[in-house]
Amino acid sequence: MKLVLLSGGSGKRLWPLSNNARSKQFLKVLENEKGTLESMVQRVWGQLDRVGLVDSSVIATSKSQLDMIRSQISSEVEVIMEPTRRDTFPAIALAASYIYSVKKTSLDEVVAILPVDPYVHEDFFEKIKDLENVVRESDADIVLMGVQPTYPSSKYGYIVPKEKSERNYLQVSRFTEKPSEEQAHALIEEGALWNCGLFAFKLSYLINILEEKGLPTRYEELLKQYDKMPNISFDYEVVEKTEKIAVFPYEGNWKDLGTWNTLTEEMDTSLIGKGIISEECENTHLINELDIPITVLGLSNVIVAASPDGILVSDKGTSHRIKEIVGEFDNRPMYEERRWGWYRVLDHTKIEEDHEVLTKRIGVKAGCNLSYQYHYHRSEVWTIIKGEGVFAHEDKLKVVRPGDVLQIKVGERHGLKAVTDLEMIEVQSGTQLIEEDIVRVYMKWDEVEDHCYSLTNRKDKISII
CATH class of the missing domain: 3.90.550.10 (Spore Coat Polysaccharide Biosynthesis Protein SpsA; Chain A)
Structure with missing residues (x-):
């Protein structure tokens, strides 16, 4: 079967x-x-x-x-x-x-x-x-x-x-x-x-x-x-x-754990993330994915959920209505998991009618890599804040560590492999900041290395010292 x-x-x-x-x-x-x-x-x-x-x-x-x-x-x-x-x-x-x-x-x-x-x-x-x-x-x-x-x-x-x-x-x-x-x-x-x-x-x-x-x-x-x-x-x-x-x-x-009411019935903890639920609260759950604390005082039979996409405070008995209430929201997802790790949108601002700035915090798991790619409509600045990796830029490789600032102009090929768990702040700037503005040249890091080494006649693969 x-x-x-x-x-x-x-x-x-x-x-x-x-x-x-x-x-x-x-x-x-x-x-x-x-x-x-x-x-x-x-x-x-x-x-x-x-x-x-x-x-x-x-x-x-x-x-x-x-x-x-x-x-x-x-x-x-x-x-x-x-x-x-x-x-x-x-x-x-x-x-x-x-x-x-x-x-x-x-x-x-x-x-x-x-x-x-x-x-x-x-x-x-x-x-x-x-x-x-x-x-x-x-x-x-x-x-x-x-x-x-x-x-x-x-x-x-x-x-x-x-x-x-x-x-x-x-x-x-x-x-x-x-x-x-x-x-x-x-x-x-x-x-x-x-x-x-x-x-x-x-x-x-x-x-x-x-x-x-x-x-x-x-x-x-x-x-x-x-x-x-x-x-x-x-x-x-x-x-x-x-x-x-x-x-x-x-x-x-x-x-079917399809509502906050049914889901929280099967949760073994009433608090996930930063926050406090006061003692007099009964059957109240707090799930907080933000970096700021949330405090719930004197509220029973309530679900409080917070993420970069928004904040919900609801009586559990009416939580099933959330789909119809937020049905008109059509914002881009503010948090996603990917095959290589995750990203969280920190800020999205329109500077002018045809110019936007998007700031992300990106985590890349050790041994994983972002594809070797380029963009038609945006430039990027990457600031490494945690971990070590190898940065590919315009067919050249270099080791990157916390504090390194990497500038990528429109049309420039770039990619990254994490040697250890790596985090960085990415600031995108351009006319169209959409996921579709990605042209992938290579998905696998071995292909990126082979391409770069073939152009420089190097045979020894770069490593973290």
């Missing part, structure tokens, strides 16, 4: 910590068995590893989340990247075409799809292993996993089965999406299960659907036509049109 983990999200539900580049699954707020903080995606990947499913798993995601995934999990994780962000049907279709034409997987193989961030115990993933047999035994085109509800929630979709059965799966009668609590109570009485977004099918089923729609089944060809595919969910495009659907009940714990 192949497992496809879908990593998406607009980054609004846990604002201000989440943004378009750092969706909720990447927030490091959950404590693991070692006592360190990890993200939802790190937690899930670790669980998959422990139950032996990592080698058969791939992650389907957008370009904006690729660096975050490689930074938090592994640079070796197999990723299927959408060329443009779309809904779940095109994403799952692309994953199926990859498994079929690139991995050369048999059409009889079972493929399971699930979100990358469910909050579950390891037995949930052990249960996934049984899905393959259910798909084959049930003769259903799609088999969903349904969670036994613990209370009448209006936040989840419900799967209503037909009659009860002696088998370990049930035929599906209908679906109900996010009912009222009164309706949810009636659905539970009817034997309905929560739809946790996990389902499985034979690879042949989806490949046949692509052929029927006149869409390519070869991965490279589908990539070229991706922006022309219907921007629609898999539920609407496939599930609702499928007649033979079964559900596989799961009676263990499952939770």
